[in-house]
Amino acid sequence: MVTYIAGSGAIGCRFGYSLAKNGKDVVLLDNWDVHIKAIQENGLKIVGDVEDTIQIPIMYPTEATREADLIILFTKSMQLENMLQEITHLIGEGTKVMCLLNGLGHEDIIRKYVPEKNIIIGVTIWTAGLAGPGTAILKGKGSVNIQSLDESGVEKAKEIVQLLNESGLNATYDENVFPSIWRKACVNGASNATCALLDCTVGEFFGSENGFNIARAITHEFVQVGLASGIALDEAEIMAYVEEASIKAAHHYPSMHQDLVKNHRPTEVDYINGVIARKGPQLGIKTPYCQMITDLVHAKEAVLAIR
Incomplete structure (x- = not known):
């Protein structure tokens, strides 16, 4: 089975490493020049719970040529459509495309490029970090829950669960994965943008009464829109x-803090709090906290001239 990791940042490297160590035919795809060069020249270095170096193929998406059996999407949300456009030539009639991105609504974008019968949606609580180009920090344990969007794809999705479990990724087939996706989105909605805006850790934000109350209000908006x-x-x-x-x-400093504060990169806020801010009014639900959070993050991006 030819598996591509489309978006080989921290979590993509974790999955790629786990699959490759188990002897799976896996290729990393990315557009980060120095990251690609580091892995091509020195292998993928792993630090954290284990220290290891593994030789694993990595290339630009447009350089890959073999048709995929499985593509696991790990891009940033705002990079998803561009990645799908770049890997269209790898997607065959039977190619399964599995999305484990943070946030909400990605299946609507994927449907434009992949038949619903081949789409697998899911959520993972595995974590990872990057110590620098070509070096992934892997600590702790996690899990994966997935579901085929179409009933005809269930058996193949269960085969993918087996593939992931053979590689130690603790996967489960879920008959209804969307509550789990929304539950994780609530966690990200409460802590990601808020910690980025306040330049603080998760513990520092939740440690104050004001912070805790804000998190509770954000979570309430997510739940009401979800229901x-x-x-x-x-x-x-x-x-x-x-x-x-x-x-x-x-x-922990959430990923949006790393993007906005540390690296001055565009954020995923439109796929987390921004989804709730957009959908709420359409459903007759007030979402003032998510709207303000989204506006503040975009204002900060403008201040930093991030595009």
Whole structure:
């Protein structure tokens, strides 16, 4: 099975490393020049829970030629459509495309390039970081939950679950994965943009009464929009999950902080809080916190001249 990792940043490297160590035929795709060069010249270096170096193919998406059996999407949300355009030549009639991106609504973009019967949507709580180009920081444990969007793709999706589990990625087939996707989106919605705007860790944000109240209000908006969209969510359970996640990640700067504050790169806010700000009014639900958060992040991007 030929597997491409489309978007080989931190989490893409984690999945690529796990698959390659298990002898799977996996290729990393990315557009970050120095990252590609570092891995091509020195291999993918792993630090954290283990220290290792593995030789693994990596290239620009347009350089790949073999038709894919499986493509795992790990781009940033705003890069998704461009990546799909660049890998169209790799997508055959039977190619399965699996999306594990943060945020909401990615399946609507993927449908423009991939038949629904070949789309697998999911969520992962594996984490990773980059120490620099070509070096991934892998710590802790995680899991993957996936679902085929079309009933005809269920058996193939279950084969992919087996592929991931053979590589230690702790995958499960889920008959209804969307509540899990929304639950993770609630965590990101409460902490990602807020920590970026306040230049603080998750623990510092949740450690104040004001911060905690803001997180609760954001979560309420997510849950109300989710319920109105037909997603089965329990607000008390979701808030408890958000709190638990904040404790586990107390010393962590979320990815949006790394993008906005550290690296002055565009953020994924439109696919997290921005989704709620857009959908809420359409459903007759007020979403003032998510609207303000989205506006503030874009204002900060403008101040920093980020495009």
